[in-house]
Amino acid sequence: MAPVIGIRAAGGVCWRPSADGVHVCVVHRPRHGDWTLPKGKLEPGEHPMVAAVREVAEEADVRGVPQVRLPSVRYRSEGQDKLVDYWSMRTVANGGFQPDTEVDDMRWLAVDDAIRLVSYPHDAEVLAAFAALPPVTATVALVRHAHAGKRATWTGPDTARPLDAQGWAQADALAALIALVRPARLVSASPRRCVQTLDPAAALLDLPIEICGDLDEPQPGQQQDEQVLATAARLLELACAGGQVAVCSQGKVLPGALERLTGHADDDFTTPKGGGWLLAFSGDRLLATDRL
Numbered sequence: 001m002a003p004v005i006g007i008r009a010a011g012g013v014c015w016r017p018s019a020d021g022v023h024v025c026v027v028h029r030p031r032h033g034d035w036t037l038p039k040g041k042l043e044p045g046e047h048p049m050v051a052a053v054r055e056v057a058e059e060a061d062v063r064g065v066p067q068v069r070l071p072s073v074r075y076r077s078e079g080q081d082k083l084v085d086y087w088s089m090r091t092v093a094n095g096g097f098q099p100d101t102e103v104d105d106m107r108w109l110a111v112d113d114a115i116r117l118v119s120y121p122h123d124a125e126v127l128a129a130f131a132a133l134p135p136v137t138a139t140v141a142l143v144r145h146a147h148a149g150k151r152a153t154w155t156g157p158d159t160a161r162p163l164d165a166q167g168w169a170q171a172d173a174l175a176a177l178i179a180l181v182r183p184a185r186l187v188s189a190s191p192r193r194c195v196q197t198l199d200p201a202a203a204l205l206d207l208p209i210e211i212c213g214d215l216d217e218p219q220p221g222q223q224q225d226e227q228v229l230a231t232a233a234r235l236l237e238l239a240c241a242g243g244q245v246a247v248c249s250q251g252k253v254l255p256g257a258l259e260r261l262t263g264h265a266d267d268d269f270t271t272p273k274g275g276g277w278l279l280a281f282s283g284d285r286l287l288a289t290d291r292l
Contacts, residue, residue, distance in 0.1 A: 006080030011039025064089025143276030170274030228256035
């Protein structure tokens with residue numbers, strides 16, 4: 001039986017380019033007398049990725065953009081089991097670090113130097129996993145449209161079926177996650193419920209929503225495989241353009257498209273309404289799929 005996790009925390013390996021490759025951020029905690037990765041406890045109801053970005057900003061004054069989920073760490077702390085989730089984060093800004101009672105020093109170091117400095121083997125393992133990653137050239141926040149009632153009870157064209165109250169709540173929650181990725185583009189399948197799922201993110205980020213029929217479910221007379229291939233091809237095209245993008249698609253094409261992009265036909269890519277994935281690409285290669 002898996003242990004019951006008493007403490008949940010999250011953090012990141014924040015990186016930035018340097019003259020000799022890549023430098024990562026580590027922090028010193030005077031209370032523990034240790035060097036470690038920036039991290040902290042989740043607030044009640046907080047998504048781990050939101051907590052990771054928040055804690056990195058609070059402890060190191062670094063604004064990071066999540067790219068790849070790194071290995072999680074379990075250990076005993078304060079007499080309880082503790083689980084810490086980590087993400088690789090591209091640094092987009094860092095202010096003037098101010099020492100305080102929680103963190104009194106921070107350093108940007110080459111990965112090998114950081115591995116030698118950190119106080120705990122599990123931090124070194126997370127850093128080693130980061131070092132093994134190829135360069136990430138694109139991230140895609142891929143979501144399935146939020147809840148939109150039942151098709152059987154909607155009397156109009158199915159493409160016009162709107163989100164219901166539950167769906168709008170899901171769309172609002174997704175907007176907070178999508179914003180962490182800092183997308184430059186929002187791309188949606190054509191049904192109304194898909195566009196509406198990205199509406200809160202569009203308002204938050206002040207971005208237009210582009211409509212793309214390649215992300216739609218098959219229409220009557222269309223072959224399922226053909227539309228799955230079209231969705232996978234469009235996702236790959238968006239990734240190969242580089243940068244960050246958020247995409248909303250539909251449940252009948254998402255699992256098959258992810259199977260083709262990963263080459264893992266045996267994995268479960270079923271995506272619930274209002275759920276999604278953080279995809280990390282290196283060129284035309286999909287490196288990682290992380291459920292949101």
